[in-house]
Amino acid sequence: MNPDLRQASIEYLIRYGGDRFENLFSSAKGSVVIDDTGREILDFTSGQMCATIGHNHPAILAAMNEAGSQALHMFSGMIPEVVAELGLTLAQDWLPEPLKKSLFINTGSESNEAALRMAKLYTGGYEVLAVGGSWHGVTSGAASASFASDRRGYGPPVPGVYVIPEPYAYRPLIPGANEQESAMACLEFGLKMYDMQSRGSPAAIIVEPIISAGGVLVPPKCFMEGLRRAADERGMLLIFDEAQTAFGRLGETFGAVYHGVVPDIMTTSKTMGGGLPIAATITTDGIEHEVHEKGFTFYTSHVSDPLMAHVGLAVLNTIRNENLIDKAREKGAYLRSGLEELQQRHEVIGDVRGVGLLLGVELVRDRKSRSPHHELGELTTSRCFELGLSMNIRRRPERGAVWRIAPPLTVSNDEIDRALSILDQALKECVDALAKPIP
């Protein structure tokens, strides 16, 4: 450990929000990250939900090498061969029809920015309907359509964004209603409010197939079908933000496939690069043709960069070659049953939810009141880290206290067992510590 570097990180780096650790980190491999003391920590967030095939997978390193021997970057108007190959692979081997054409950029925020620009140009409208608890990124358009957090203090959002309350089965909008009824009430209520306020200029509905930052909320299929209908009825394009759900994490190729609903535009990012920044905005032939005719531009310095396309192809091939979609289903069921077993022994686990290897565990003061236990969430997350497990906690007062657990799809049963035993120990210790009277 180099104390000068720890000090430098405090003195010279801008703090950008979210969790920050005292330790610095030196390397990562598979499901593990290693800190500056040489300690191995299980990474049950796959980095920033990106390293689905495990950190530093040899296929990614080989792809980077290959790019190094060919080209890393080019003039944005020159389409590298490997970018054409990635477009072809996506269209022929992965995408649900009629999705077909891709724009390759770098981050999730950018992919949603491009999707919103496309929808506005296509429809001639500007109004965007988003879902409560959503997170689509930090650039203007994407941030304006994000409702999980971080809206305050940055001035007016892009005009014309409206919100539908999020379906939240554990905390239904209508107390006592079942999951479907409550979700449909959210939809009906949100659409009614939107229709009332609309200036007659609809453009898009944007939604995550699983509302992740909002607390790993899984909308029922009827809600997603309802969004499809609502978009069609109003002449809006339906955008699925699949930053976290594309390419296997759910035990299906995409959230769209899981729900059985195909959007007009799909955005993919995090899980496409396995830890490197490649994202895609994907649409149909018809929409691409029309926006092109209308002069669509999204010309960035790194659009169609060959380095990232090599990496993207390597990630997609690895997911297929190592059967990682099936593994996500199997390991997800294994991890989930372990979490449910913990729930039987720990009253503070109110809810275990999610799909495949994108799981959420909500901590409550007691199961009757379902009152979120933020203190415990914070304490257990820190204790887990000390014991060698990193996972993410949503601890905004308005969002409940929810652990987000999303290890790489390559995680082993042994690693899952270790994580579960750390969670068990941390919960026991922290519940006891909070129960002790203050001397």
Ligand SMILES: Cc1ncc(COP(=O)(O)O)c(C=O)c1O
């Ligand atoms: C669903 C979703 N969309 C978009 C983004 C933004 O992606 P990026 O941070 O790569 O800009 C995120 C990031 O957390 C996300 O979870």
